[in-house]
Amino acid sequence: xxxxxxxxxxxxxxxxxxxxxxxxxxxxxxxxxxxxxxxxxxxxxxxxxxxxxxxxxxxxxxxxxxxxxxxxxxxxxxxxxxxxxxxxxxxxxxxxxxxxxxxxxxxxxxxxxxxxxxxxxxxxxxxxxxxxxxxxxxxxxxxxxxxxxxxxxxxxxxxxxxxxxxxxxxxxxxxxxxxxxxxxxxxxxxxxxxxxxxxxxxxxxxxxxxxxxxxxxxxxxxxxxxxxxxxxxxxxxxxxxxxxxxxxxxxxxxxxxxxxxxxxxxxxxxxxxxxxxxxxxxxxxxxxxxxxxxxxxxxxxxxxxxxxxxxxxxxxxxxxxxxxxxxxxxxxxxxxxxxxxxxxxxxxxxxxxxxxxxxxxxxxxxxxxxxxxxxxxxxxxxxxxxxxxxxxxxxxxxxxxxxxxxxxxxxxxxxxxxxxxxxxxxxxxxxxxxxxxxxxxxxxxxxxxxxxxxxxxxxxxxxxxxxxxxxxxx
Numbered sequence: 001x002x003x004x005x006x007x008x009x010x011x012x013x014x015x016x017x018x019x020x021x022x023x024x025x026x027x028x029x030x031x032x033x034x035x036x037x038x039x040x041x042x043x044x045x046x047x048x049x050x051x052x053x054x055x056x057x058x059x060x061x062x063x064x065x066x067x068x069x070x071x072x073x074x075x076x077x078x079x080x081x082x083x084x085x086x087x088x089x090x091x092x093x094x095x096x097x098x099x100x101x102x103x104x105x106x107x108x109x110x111x112x113x114x115x116x117x118x119x120x121x122x123x124x125x126x127x128x129x130x131x132x133x134x135x136x137x138x139x140x141x142x143x144x145x146x147x148x149x150x151x152x153x154x155x156x157x158x159x160x161x162x163x164x165x166x167x168x169x170x171x172x173x174x175x176x177x178x179x180x181x182x183x184x185x186x187x188x189x190x191x192x193x194x195x196x197x198x199x200x201x202x203x204x205x206x207x208x209x210x211x212x213x214x215x216x217x218x219x220x221x222x223x224x225x226x227x228x229x230x231x232x233x234x235x236x237x238x239x240x241x242x243x244x245x246x247x248x249x250x251x252x253x254x255x256x257x258x259x260x261x262x263x264x265x266x267x268x269x270x271x272x273x274x275x276x277x278x279x280x281x282x283x284x285x286x287x288x289x290x291x292x293x294x295x296x297x298x299x300x301x302x303x304x305x306x307x308x309x310x311x312x313x314x315x316x317x318x319x320x321x322x323x324x325x326x327x328x329x330x331x332x333x334x335x336x337x338x339x340x341x342x343x344x345x346x347x348x349x350x351x352x353x354x355x356x357x358x359x360x361x362x363x364x365x366x367x368x369x370x371x372x373x374x375x376x377x378x379x380x381x382x383x384x385x386x387x388x389x390x391x392x393x394x395x396x397x398x399x400x401x402x403x404x405x406x407x408x409x410x411x412x413x414x415x416x417x418x419x420x421x422x423x424x425x426x427x428x429x430x431x432x433x434x435x436x437x438x439x440x441x442x443x444x445x446x447x448x449x450x451x452x453x454x455x456x457x458x459x460x461x462x463x464x465x466x467x468x469x470x471x472x473x474x
Contacts, residue, residue, distance in 0.1 A: 015051040017107050018062065022085065025101040025114055030068065030081070032098070035164050035180040037079060037362075038070055045069035049080060049215065052137045054126060060087040061123045063140060065182060065213060080182040080215075082223055084127070086117035095119045099158075118178065124156030124168045127176070131209040131226055141220070144209035145197070150174070150226075164361045172231040174208055178224045179358075183365040184215050187222035191369070192335060192357040195277045196270065203270050203354055205230060230353060236263065236345035240388040240414075247392055247406045256410075257417040259352075260385070263345055264421025266352035267381065271336065271374045272426050278335040281371050288327050292320040295443045302446045306453045308464065309446070315471040316446070319439050326435045333371035340377040341384035360447070378422055378430050379440035383448065383466065385414045390462045442470050 023046050030036050030043070047067040055061035062085045069078040086092065091100070091113045099119040104112050117123040130142045132150035144150055156176065159167035168176040179187060190210050197207045205227040212220040236259075243256040283291065296317050303309045309316075323331075337344070338359030346353045359368030389411035392403055423429040430437050448463035 014108070015053060015062070016048075018087075018104075018109055019048045019051050019064065021104050021107040021109060022101070022114055025104070026066065026083070029101045033180075035166065036081070037164075037181055038068060041070040043068055044071060045078070047078070050139060050213065052140045054130065054137070055123065058087075058089050059092075059120065059123060061085070061117055061126055062087065063137075065215070080221075082178060082180055082182050084117040084123070084178070086115045086120045086123050087112050088115075089113075092120060118166045118168060119158045121155030121157060124158075124170075124176075125154060127168075127224075128152060128154060128156060128170055128174075128226075131176075131211065139214045140211065140223075141213070142209065142211040145194075145207055148208040150208055165358075169229060171229075173229055174226055175205070175229040176224055176226045177356075179222060181361065182213075182221050182223065184218035184221050185365050185369070186220070187225070187358060187365065188335075188338065188368050189356060189358040190222045190225050192274065192278070192337075193225065193227065195335075196273055199273050199277050201270065201273050202350065203266050203273075203352065204357075205353060205355070230346055230348055233346035233348045233353065235343065236347060236352070237341070237343040237384075237388065239347060240342050240385070241391055244388055244392050244407070244410060247410060248403070257413050259347065260414040260417040261421035261424070263352045263381075264378075264418040264423075264427075265425035266345075266354065266421075267337075267340070267377060267418075268422045268425025268427030270354055271334070271377070274336065275334045275374075279371065280332065280334040283327075283331040283333055285324060285328060285330075288324050288331050291331075292323040292439070295320045295323075295439060295446075298443065299446050302450045305450050306460075309449060309467065312467050312471040316442050316467070319435070319442055319470070322435045323439050331373060331436075333373055335369075336372050336374055336377045337380075338368055338372070338377070340380045342381070342388060343384075362451075373436065373440065374427060375430055375433060375436055376440050376444075378419065378427070379437055380444050381418055382415045382437075382441060383444050383463075385411045385418065386466055387462055390465075438470060438473060442467070445470065 027043055027046055031039060049065040049067055052063040053060065054063050064083040064085055065080055066083060067078045067080050087109060089112055092115055095115060096119065099116040101114040104110060104114055129152040131144060132152040134144055135142045154170045156168035156170045159169055161167065165180050166178045168178065193204055193207050196204045207225065207227055209226040210222060211224045212222050214220045239259065240256060299313065299316055303313055337354060337357050339356065344354060344356050346355060389407040392407040393400065419430045445463045445466040449460065449467065452460040452463060
């Protein structure tokens with residue numbers, strides 16, 4: 001990088017100097033990122049946790065874990081984010097402006113361009129090499145599964161999909177998910193994907209490698225997960241939307257109910273493997289009351305955030321209270337997907353595959369790793385069918401009873417098919433536990449109301465319509 005920008009030196013002083021010069025650029029860039037969870041809150045502190053040079057020279061690659069604080073004094077709250085920072089003496093070509101943080105001002109690296117290395121095929125290729133060779137840099141460890149056959153010379157391209165993390169695709173062979181918001185402990189996506197891979201499940205992309213970092217006085221935190229890429233797969237959400245769009249010209253049922261049934265079977269198969277390979281438990285009456293109480297607490301918080309829920313509060317709380325009365329003999333729980341929807345399912349030539357076992361990113365990692373009723377995943381998928389059906393009404397100039405009927409019928413048809421497939425695949429029949437399903441679906445819809453109110457207000461009527469329907473059935 002020339003005499004003044006000689007690359008990231010493999011010394012603590014060199015890394016510290018670079019990070020300090022980069023912090024102003026990072027502070028301005030972070031809030032613009034899709035995966036940044038602190039939107040709307042002022043950044044009051046940026047504190048490097050650990051910086052690791054992964055490549056020196058021009059370009060250089062720096063791996064950085066950064067604590068971002070919001071608020072001041074003893075009440076300051078912080079999240080740890082993972083950044084992959086590229087440094088080049090000349091502005092990188094082929095990288096969009098959204099990936100460029102700016103030019104470094106001052107220090108050894110004065111004048112160099114700092115950017116998000118996820119968008120640099122050369123540097124993401126270097127990351128794959130570290131995974132292939134199982135390298136270790138201090139607390140940063142790269143690990144691979146036996147027989148994964150990882151190549152070490154493939155450049156990676158950044159995925160354009162909007163998500164709460166970042167993904168890099170290597171040719172048609174592998175995809176690397178980089179977790180952006182980091183918590184100590186094994187990420188459920190790695191934990192459950194490894195369990196399913198080792199059990200020989202064909203319902204997930206097999207795990208090839210991962211990397212992690214041991215944070216101070218804590219267990220290792222999962223940073224990235226490399227899995228087989230599915231180049232011939234079709235996104236379940238896009239398939240559903242395509243079927244919904246066709247209803248305007250052809251109100252016949254179409255064939256998606258067949259796919260919904262198959263997806264239900266695939267979900268049940270995954271649940272059966274997880275129940276066999278991961279811890280299970282049976283909740284007694286007291287713990288069921290705690291489960292229902294947690295749902296009620298989430299409802300109260302949602303009412304405070306979205307006052308439009310207040311009119312439904314008593315009916316929804318009654319549904320949660322019914323859980324205890326209807327499960328006096330206990331409730332079986334196990335590890336589950338935790339955030340299942342049509343966008344987390346891919347249809348391949350060999351059948352449906354489930355992705356992204358991370359759980360709801362907004363929840364603490366420890367909570368996402370707790371055993372849950374398996375039907376929670378089923379309830380979440382039922383909500384996804386409602387979301388897909390609602391797209392039939394999008395853009396309509398006003399109320400259209402005929403389209404509303406078609407959308408409702410499409411959702412009901414596919415919800416029933418999915419539940420039937422889940423039962424046929426060996427899962428508990430959802431229709432045999434109506435009170436549990438109602439409570440779980442309400443809990444999910446309440447989460448959706450808060451999310452849409454904060455991020456996509458135009459979509460808020462979708463979960464509110466579900467809340468209205470579910471409140472009337474209590």
